[in-house]
Amino acid sequence: MAYIHKLHQDALREVVARVSDNDRRDLFRLCLASCLFYCMCIPWIYRHIKIDFSRRIGIVLLHRVCRETSMIATYVRTVTLVNCGKATMEGWQLLYKALSQFTRLEDLSWDSHVVLPGFLMDHVRSLHSRTNLQAKVDQIYATNAIAGT
DSSP states (O other): OGGGGGSOHHHHHHHHHHHHHHOHHHHHHHHTTOHHHHHHHHHHHTSEEEEETTSHHHHHHHHHHHOTTOOHHHHOOEEEEEOGGGOOHHHHHHHHHHHHHOTTOOEEEEETTSOOOHHHHHHHHHHOTTOEEEEEOOOOOOOOOOOOO
16 A cells, blocks of 8 residues: 555546546545545545435534534535425524535535525525526326226
8 A cells, every 4th residue: 555655646536536436435435545545535525415404414514514624615516405394494504604615516406395495595696606506306106097987
């Protein structure tokens, strides 16, 4: 493993980028290989984040992003909000604060059956005018009952 440190940084970045394209779990494993790989993997790990409001880990992630000493927000490109119907006011306020820190946000998507709070949407529009906003729709199949004659 000592020879890894002698490789050019661009070559190492390419390795990390290719690993991140294949499987996120491999990226987590690569983080454990060395301090060097850990530092190179973190931006890729937080590039696409999913905040699940039905699980405590979603709020924990928002707290982690909002820390003043955290660089995580600078890596985030895509945010997916899941189970928005279970979000509390604390969750919305943390998301509001986190959105202020996402300097490179490209996509924000959420469950379509939930309307995001107006103050949050106004905040997104003012800070991230080029961000792609998407309401994700789950396909629902309905069958018509045909009455027999």
